[in-house]
Amino acid sequence: MLAERMKRLGTETAFEVLARAKAMEAEGRDIVHLEIGEPDFDTPSNIIDATVKALRAGYTHYGPSAGLPDTKKVFSEFLARDRGVEVKPENIVVTPGAKPILFFSILALVDEGDEVIYPNPGFPIYESVINFVGAKPVPIPLREERAFSFDLDEMKGLVNDKTKLIIVNSPQNPTGGVLTPEDMKGIAELAVKHDAWILSDEIYSKVIYEGKHVSMYDYPEAMDRTILLEGHSKTYAMTGWRLGFAAMPVPLAEQISKLQTNSTSCTCSFTQMAGIEALTGPQDDSRKMVAEFKVRRDLIVDGLNEIPGFKCLRPKGAFYVFPNITEIGMKSKELEDHLLEKAGVAGLSGTSFGEYGEGYLRFSYANSQENIRKALAKIKEVL
């Protein structure tokens, strides 16, 4: 028999739909993949070259759990430069992908019975891990009419003295929405007032098309209660390398490092050297990738809005669209299945991201313009 807590662990349906779509391909079906959230570009070659060099130089051993000293130095300097605040190497914890930061932060901070506020629709791992530790998940709905931000008054009604942690994510998965300075400031003030922690998931900070990224570090009053999550997966097309990091107050960094000692030991040493090259080397490939995402965003938004029943906002960040499909007259999951079976287009039901995702689908446009055009034509045909 499994432990009781396993009943409370959720999952990320993108991986399930991907497996189903792959099985259909193995049977000879032609599928366009708009389900998985990863850049279709290769990792820039300067990063690969630096990694080969690191392998030859012997970066093949264990390192300190919080990260190699050089890595923590470079990552802290990047955050200090990018966000305009003081960040020291001892504030940094390096992890295999950004996901463990979510897991470890919730494990380290949240007790059974505590309340955690998280965006809904949102990255499904938030709700899953909140439930896993026996805390109470308190969803804050993201509203289409607010360009997928939340209502600050509604947020005020949800925060109370049991609130241990508030999770924010901007640019956002699955909607592509970005939070405004007023939203971020409002959260910082609420966290201070109610003595809560903030986990600011800023993994898409460089995948932004209009305006400047608004960071939780723009609000220094909350810095001593903020975990700022960053990572290489999306910005540098490094999803399979497994590299992420976060900045946080030193006492928490020590505890999160201990969780890492108890689980992964440390992040792969040559991957960390790749991460240094990514942040200090030329940024042209990453910028080109974001410019191409912007073209694709416009292509998919305009294309979807031409299909009767779809109503799609033009998101300002990440590489997802989250069209409203209520006029089609099918539930989100039903439409996800219908498009996969009949059109060979793999997308995700909005409900994969929580209850407030009903009435929406998520498409990732991290796929070629040709494939996006093909998907649009096929969707039009079967509806």
Ligand SMILES: Cc1ncc(COP(=O)(O)O)c(C=O)c1O
């Ligand atoms: C909002 C958000 N946070 C965190 C992650 C995790 O990133 P990583 O692949 O680096 O673990 C993802 C990945 O999809 C994401 O969308």
